Amino acid sequence: xxxxxxxxxxxxxxxxxxxxxxxxxxxxxxxxxxxxxxxxxxxxxxxxxxxxxxxxxxxxxxxxxxxxxxxxxxxxxxxxxxxxxxxxxxxxxxxxxxxxxxxxxxxxxxxxxxxxxxxxxxxxxxxxxxxxxxxxxxxxxxxxxxxxxxxxxxxxxxxxxxxxx
Numbered sequence: 084x085x086x087x088x089x090x091x092x093x094x095x096x097x098x099x100x101x102x103x104x105x106x107x108x109x110x111x112x113x114x115x116x117x118x119x120x121x122x123x124x125x126x127x128x129x130x131x132x133x134x135x136x137x138x139x140x141x142x143x144x145x146x147x148x149x150x151x152x153x154x155x156x157x158x159x160x161x162x163x164x165x166x167x168x169x170x171x172x173x174x175x176x177x178x179x180x181x182x183x184x185x186x187x188x189x190x191x192x193x194x195x196x197x198x199x200x201x202x203x204x205x206x207x208x209x210x211x212x213x214x215x216x217x218x219x220x221x222x223x224x225x226x227x228x229x230x231x232x233x234x235x236x237x238x239x240x241x242x243x244x245x246x247x248x
Contacts, residue, residue: 086162088233089164089225090159090165090226091158092229093184093188093222093223093224094153096218097157097188097222116148121145122199127160156191156192156227157188164227168230182223183223184225184226185219185222186215186219186220189219226244
């Protein structure tokens with residue numbers, strides 16, 4: 084459960100870094116989540132709207148499902164991190180764990196889109212890779228820090244108002 088919670092916090096961090104990049108560089112949102120849902124829609128022959136695949140309702144559902152897939156990927160990566168981390172000793176440095184968590188999340192998002200033919204990472208430019216990796220590295224850092232915090236024993240805290248005798 085600590086891994087899932089860490090993944091939830093890390094997904095928020097990933098989204099924040101992604102949106103900050105969009106603001107700073109005035110770049111549009113990626114269509115990859117919606118393209119992935121459209122691919123799943125085509126393969127499964129499950130319509131998203133009775134009004135057809137090109138309707139506004141279908142497009143809105145595709146956008147929502149794309150975002151939910153991203154959240155599910157983040158929670159799943161956090162869960163996997165938690166399972167793996169609980170089996171590792173304390174000797175592994177936190178930066179190594181953070182890098183591993185970030186790469187895990189990156190592979191968890193890139194591999195399915197590559198396997199489905201939605202995008203081919205081999206054709207991505209350096210800027211494309213940076214736009215994809217930086218948020219995932221933030222994901223890794225937050226996952227690691229949150230998991231360590233959640234799985235460590237609670238500390239006794241001194242209340243600042245407590246009087247000493």
